[in-house]
Amino acid sequence: MEVVVYTRHSKGCPHESDRYSRKCRCRKWFDYSIDGRQVRESAKTRSWETAVKLARQKEREHEDRRLGVAPAPKTTAVMIEDAVATYIKKISDPKAGRKEQSLVKPKRMTSLLLEFCDRKNLTYLSELTPLILEEWRSGWTYRPGSHSLRIHDHHIRAFFKWAHRMELIPTDPYAKLDRFVVRNPAQTMPLSREEVTRLLAAIPLTDLSAEEKSYAHALMRLQRWSGLAITDAVTLQRDALSPDNSLELRRTKTGEAVVTALPADIADELRMHERTPSYFFWDTSVKRESAVNEALDWYRAIFDAAKVSRQTNGGLPLSHRFRDTFAVEFLLAGGSFEDLSNLLGNTVAICERHYSAWVPARRERLVQIARESIERQQAAERGVTIQ
Secondary structure: OOOEEEEEOOOOOOOOOOOOOOOOOOEEEEEEEEOOEEEEEEOOOOOHHHHHHHHHHHHHHHHHHHHOOOOOOOOOOOEHHHHHHHHHHHHHOHHHOOOHHHHHHHHHHHHHHHHHHHHOOOOEHHHOOHHHHHHHHHOOOOOOOOHHHHHHHHHHHHHHHHHHHOOOOOOOHHHHOOOOOOOOOOOOOOOOHHHHHHHHHHHHHOOOOHHHHHHHHHHHHHHHHHOOOHHHHHOOEHHHEOOOOEEEEEOOOOOOEEEEEOOHHHHHHHHOOOOEOOEOOOOOOOOHHHHHHHHHHHHHHHHHHHOOOOOOOOOOOOOHHHHHHHHHHHHHOOOOHHHHHHHHOOOHHHHHHHHHHHOHHHHHHHHHHHHHHHHHHHHHHOOOOOO
């Protein structure tokens, strides 16, 4: 018996004219004849290599039955594709209460794992050894020592931990890999109110064109009072600003919805700018990345003219200092982390990690702890014991 693998293409697949295409991720099926009866059945995979393996296995099982050979014990091995699908379904369950943005990285990492396994012709979870997974990690392009590297590692680690807990694999191969260490972690570096004033006042002192100075002034004030990331600010659409000066958009990075409001004078200044009919700052004849880089060039020139340090930590862009400024000023004014997370389009956990020291009560407690520690250390040096 010969089992033929073919592809049932999804509507709109660019390879739909080729029944035996290996270039797409459409569902794979089997076609074979048994006892004079034509059978077509799903291979339950989108991987051509996996489908071929299963087809050969089906042929061997048929031949064993024909020869009267006892069938091999049924394998309990779980296909990688099935495990990933079950995991994503589990974490996407509304009852789990996860926000949509928290699913982006798990989906991204498991998709990258599936692509790697397709290239290596790996089908079952049990085939993924620590050495193979280390080879996969060596091909990641995240910046060494960065938060992105550690965070994405965390998400794929969670998948294997779940698979082991569900008894899909006898041991967790990923648990044997070292965790990534974050070097030079990003630090919160808000601008003081005096520095913001100096920056705005220094714009006329730069060599920027009159148009660039006007755009830079509006862009800086927008970031300071909205907390938008530089990409979201530069590509802000005109219809995102409502007549009541509220802003509503989705973050480019995460797709998370952001709703906030601007002071009237800043909203009015924003409306005076129109690079194109649809955007305040973005000339859509250039790529989005180029538009962001142009804005960062403005910022560097302005920081230098104002003699404000351009130093940032953790590899964050210079513009992130305005986002930090918005967050810190919001908390100092009594805002909550939950509200801040909605305004920034981040999770509460991320906001707490970066900005908890700026909550007045927490900051005062930390300062008091530090002072008490200093007193004890100084007393110890004098040979005095403080009870």
